[in-house]
Amino acid sequence: PSAEPAVAAAFDFKGYMLEKAVAVNSALDAAVPLAHPKRIHEAMRYSLLAGGKRVRPVLCLAACDVAGGRESQAMPAAVAVEMIHTMSLIHDDLPCMDDDDLRRGRPSCHRAFDEATAVLAGDALLALAFGHLSDLTCYPADGSVSPDQIVRAVGELARCVGAEGLVAGQVADLEATGLGTPVNQEQLEFIHLHKTAVLLEASVVIGAIVGGASDDQIERLRKYARCIGLLFQVVDDILDVTKSSEELGKTAGKDLASDKTTYPKLLGLEKSREFAEELLKESRSQLSGFDAIKIAPLVHLADYIAYRQK
Amino acid sequence: ASSPAAAFDLRGYWTSLISEIETALDVAIPVRFPQRIHQAMRHAVLSGSAKRAPPVMCVAACELVGGHRSAAFPAACALEMVHAASLVHDDLPCMDAADLRRGRPSTHALFGVGMAVLAGDALFPLAFQHIVTCTPSPDPVPPSAVPRVLTEIARAVGSTGMAAGQFLDLSGATAASEEEVLVVLEKKFGEMAECSAVCGGLLGGASDDEVEALRRYGRAVGVLYQLVDDVIMESNGGAGKMRSNASVVRAVGMDRALEMVEVIRAKAKKELENFRDKYGNKVLPLYSFVDYAVERGFEFEVEGAANGGNVDGNS
Numbered sequence: 001p002s003a004e005p006a007v008a009a010a011f012d013f014k015g016y017m018l019e020k021a022v023a024v025n026s027a028l029d030a031a032v033p034l035a036h037p038k039r040i041h042e043a044m045r046y047s048l049l050a051g052g053k054r055v056r057p058v059l060c061l062a063a064c065d066v067a068g069g070r071e072s073q074a075m076p077a078a079v080a081v082e083m084i085h086t087m088s089l090i091h092d093d094l095p096c097m098d099d100d101d102l103r104r105g106r107p108s109c110h111r112a113f114d115e116a117t118a119v120l121a122g123d124a125l126l127a128l129a130f131g132h133l134s135d136l137t138c139y140p141a142d143g144s145v146s147p148d149q150i151v152r153a154v155g156e157l158a159r160c161v162g163a164e165g166l167v168a169g170q171v172a173d174l175e176a177t178g179l180g181t182p183v184n185q186e187q188l189e190f191i192h193l194h195k196t197a198v199l200l201e202a203s204v205v206i207g208a209i210v211g212g213a214s215d216d217q218i219e220r221l222r223k224y225a226r227c228i229g230l231l232f233q234v235v236d237d238i239l240d241v242t243k244s245s246e247e248l249g250k251t252a253g254k255d256l257a258s259d260k261t262t263y264p265k266l267l268g269l270e271k272s273r274e275f276a277e278e279l280l281k282e283s284r285s286q287l288s289g290f291d292a293i294k295i296a297p298l299v300h301l302a303d304y305i306a307y308r309q310k
Numbered sequence: 311a312s313s314p315a316a317a318f319d320l321r322g323y324w325t326s327l328i329s330e331i332e333t334a335l336d337v338a339i340p341v342r343f344p345q346r347i348h349q350a351m352r353h354a355v356l357s358g359s360a361k362r363a364p365p366v367m368c369v370a371a372c373e374l375v376g377g378h379r380s381a382a383f384p385a386a387c388a389l390e391m392v393h394a395a396s397l398v399h400d401d402l403p404c405m406d407a408a409d410l411r412r413g414r415p416s417t418h419a420l421f422g423v424g425m426a427v428l429a430g431d432a433l434f435p436l437a438f439q440h441i442v443t444c445t446p447s448p449d450p451v452p453p454s455a456v457p458r459v460l461t462e463i464a465r466a467v468g469s470t471g472m473a474a475g476q477f478l479d480l481s482g483a484t485a486a487s488e489e490e491v492l493v494v495l496e497k498k499f500g501e502m503a504e505c506s507a508v509c510g511g512l513l514g515g516a517s518d519d520e521v522e523a524l525r526r527y528g529r530a531v532g533v534l535y536q537l538v539d540d541v542i543m544e545s546n547g548g549a550g551k552m553r554s555n556a557s558v559v560r561a562v563g564m565d566r567a568l569e570m571v572e573v574i575r576a577k578a579k580k581e582l583e584n585f586r587d588k589y590g591n592k593v594l595p596l597y598s599f600v601d602y603a604v605e606r607g608f609e610f611e612v613e614g615a616a617n618g619g620n621v622d623g624n625s
Contacts (some may be wrong), residue, residue, distance in 0.1 A: 032469075040469050040477045092433060096423035115404035119427065120477050123399060124469035126431065130438050131464030134457045147453040151442050154460055158439035163347050163432035171347045174424050 013300040017058060023071070024057040025049065027079050031132055043113045043121035044128075048086045050104045055301065056081040059200060060207035062297040063221055066290055069211025071146050076138040077153055077210055081203040083129035084161050086124040088199070092170065096119060124159075133157060133206070145210050153206040160202035176261065182225045183261045189230070196236075197229020220286050225248025227283035234276045235306060238263035238269065247310055280306045315456065318594035321608045324406065327369060328362050334387050338440055350429035351419040351436070355394040358411045364389040364502050367531070368510035370595040371524050374585060377514020381451045384444035387460050388437035392467050393502060395433035395613055400476055409607055415429045444607035452556045459509045466505035471497060491561040503532025507596075523581045527596065535603040539574050541567050542606075 009013060028048055034041050057078035064074030093100040093108035101111050110118035131140055134154050159165060172191045176183045183191075204225035208218045241264050257271045263272040283302045287295045335355055341348045365386030372382035401408040401416040402423060409419045418426035446454055465471055475497025478490075493516055507528030511521045537558055544559040544567075559567045578600045586593045601607070 035470050037474050037477050038482075039481070040474065044469060091427055094427065095422075102316075116402075116480055117477065119399055119402060119404065120473045121469075122435070123430070123467070124473040126434050127464045127468035127471075127473070130435070131461050131468060132459035134438075134464065135459050136461075137452060147457050150457050151447075151460075153482060154438055154457075155442035158435040158442065162435035162439060163344075164342065165435075167347060167428050167432040168344055170428055171344045171425070174348070175344070215477070278612075309479060 002216065006155060011296040011300060013095075013297070013304065016297055016300075017053065020058045020061055020140045022052045023075070024061075024078055024082065027075050031079050031083075031128065039113070040117060040120055040124060043109055046112055047082065047090050047103075047109045047121065048125065050106060050250055052104060055305070056085050056199060056203040058297070059225070059301060060203040062301065063204040063207030063213075064211030064223070066298065067208045067211030067213035067217060067292045069207075070140070070144070070226060073206045073210050073212075075205045076132050076135065077157075078203075080133040080157060081199060081206070083125045083132070084157070084202075085199055086265075086299050087129070088161075088166060088170070089126070090118050090122040095229035097174065116157040130157070139210075144181050144212075149210055149212075152257055153209045156206050157202050160198045160205075164193055165198040165202075169196070169198065182265070185266055188261050188263070188266060190247070192230055192233035193226065195303075197231045200229040200232065201225040217290070220289065224283050224298065224302075226229055226288035227279045227286065231276055231279040231283065231302070232292060232305050234263045234279065235308065237264055239310065241269070242263075242296075243310065258263045274305055281304045316600050318591075320595065320598040320602055323370075323595055324361075325368055327366050330383075331387060331390065332356070333364050334383060337550050338387055338391075338444075339436070346421065346425060347428055347432060350417055351433055351495060353420060354398045354417045354429055354433065355391060355550065357414060358470060359412050360390075362390060363535070364393055364506040366597070367503060367506040367528065368513075370599070371507045371510025371516075371528075372514035373510075374589060374596060375511055375514040375520055376589070376592075376594050378450055379509075380446055381513045382510045384441050385463075385513055386506075387444075388441045388463065389502070389506050389509065391433045391437035391440065392463060395430040395437070396467060396472050396476070398430040398433070398466045402426060405476065405480060434467070445513070450515075455512045455515075458512050460510070462505050462508050467478045467560050471505075475499075475501065488558070488562045488566070491532070491558050495536050495558065496529065499536040500529040500532035503535070504528035507531075511544075511560070523584060524588040527578055527581035530574050530581065531599055531603055533536040534578060534600070537567065537571055537574065538604055538606070541571065571604060575600055578603075 029045075032041060032044050032048060034045070060078040061071055061074050064071070064077075079282055089103060090109045093103055094096050096112055100108055102108060106112070108118075109121060113121070123191060134150060136147065136150070139150070160168070163171075169191050172187065173195055176187065176191065192293065200221055204219055204221050208221050242264065263275065267275065280302055287298055339348065339352050339355060341352070354571075368389055369379055369382045369388040373379060397411060398417045400406050401411055402418055408416050412511065413486060415428055416426075419430065441456065441460060441463075445451055447453070447456065466474065475494055478494050479498060504525050505528070507524040508521055511524040540558050541564070544557070544564065558570070562570075579597065582593050582597055582600075585596070
């Protein structure tokens with residue numbers, strides 16, 4: 001036991017992320033074949049396979065591992081959360097929403113294709129996410145994931161992405177942007193908890209569910225995910241004012257130029273950084289009861305989210 | 311010989327189901343914070359003049375194979391939610407640019423384009439959540455039925471189903487061949503009906519063979535219904551509602567279209583033969599659906615639904 005901290009410190013996070021991203025990318029590639037009609041599948045693949053760190057699917061796989069499950073048990077869930085993330089970006093970028101031409105350093109989906117295709121590609125990814133997560137044939141044949149676990153995971157994902165989750169965040173964001181008056185910290189936290197944190201929460205929680213976690217473990221992992229979700233957004237806001245478009249691969253300074261409330265605007269840069277530190281500390285404390293070696297990916301993912309440069 | 315459907319009061323069966331479905335949908339979409347999105351979702355789903363054909367077919371298929379109505383009801387409502395979500399997005403300015411839907415302002419016309427995109431995005435997951443939360447389990451529904459139903463619905467609305475149909479319709483199948491126009495009808499309208507029959511069967515405990523027969527039956531009825539809509543519209547000199555740019559009559563001519571109607575009608579009824587042998591008169595609701603799709607023997611006047619849903623949730 002005395003060797004544990006040393007083992008955790010020696011954890012090769014970069015190697016872990018790369019290895020998992022390769023596995024996730026290959027599962028995503030296989031999940032969206034170029035079927036008829038080709039153009040809509042091209043649009044889905046264009047946005048889905050555009051790269052990115054695959055933070056959500058990796059969180060999902062890592063949570064499954066912490067719960068004692070195997071990677072094959074969580075891969076359908078990992079694929080599903082990345083599909084949901086991608087569809088929300090596609091719809092978010094539309095002219096009627098954030099009207100963004102650039103995403104991950106390339107033209108956004110409606111710019112590379114057209115608006116109608118982008119709406120349909122997003123809808124199709126949303127459907128495919130649930131189709132993949134609920135499909136009994138996507139899971140190991142040994143019955144290590146039961147229909148009940150699958151149904152519970154679907155319910156969790158649906159709640160997290162619907163009108164009380166992800167969409168609620170987007171609505172609140174849409175309404176706040178139109179107002180021209182700054183929102184307060186409570187409203188800002190509502191937006192971020194729903195727009196960003198809720199999908200990280202779903203990723204971790206459904207990974208834990210299919211991995212066989214107990215209810216108590218699921219709730220602790222849920223709290224961990226909420227902390228790093230909010231952390232993600234605070235850091236995003238900080239990066240928007242401190243980095244260039246080239247460095248970020250998306251339009252920088254956009255929040256500053258618009259009426260959009262951000263943590264740096266609300267708290268100042270220094271206080272925003274302190275808030276980020278608090279969230280990081282809280283996320284770690286939620287992991288304290290788990291196996292010290294198995295939590296290494298989740299600990300490092302939190303650090304990564306806190307200290308990333310883009 | 312007299313038609314077996316003559317003995318069955320489809321109108322009564324359908325009408326009573328519609329009011330049950332309206333009530334369940336009203337409860338399933340309460341107005342919560344943020345209110346506007348829930349109001350937009352209610353506007354999209356609770357439109358009073360809807361025929362609710364997908365949920366009625368779902369319930370009828372479940373009851374046919376011996377299932378209890380309560381097993382299929384959450385899925386039936388979910389079908390209406392994903393159906394509404396598709397229509398909200400189909401109506402958007404970047405797609406069909408329709409400001410009216412069933413005689414009322416479409417969702418984006420009333421709530422704005424951004425909110426309409428989000429209302430559709432929220433109705434899909436709500437449908438899945440509704441099935442998971444409300445379907446009685448494990449009794450009388452077998453454990454694997456719910457995931458299979460979820461997979462079916464996801465496939466039906468997805469990139470090879472209804473989204474494909476809308477995409478092909480938009481990209482100009484108008485002047486296409488018979489085969490291409492039929493593909494649009496199958497994807498845009500057949501998928502929903504197919505999925506409805508299959509889900510009902512799965513939740514009622516149908517065997518694999520029965521599920522596949524229901525699949526073929528549902529697809530045929532969905533296409534048949536739209537084909538007849540097409541014929542009726544062209545007979546009226548092109549007047550009437552446009553549900554698709556892909557007109558079969560314009561692609562193949564009226565004579566061929568009428569011929570196709572009879573072929574598909576016979577095919578749909580043939581799929582029900584084994585059910586009739588096994589379940590007797592319980593096949594009548596699905597059987598009479600086929601004739602209704604062609605003959606449109608009655609209108610709907612549903613009490614309490616005529617004014618449409620109350621978007622504020624005070625109904």
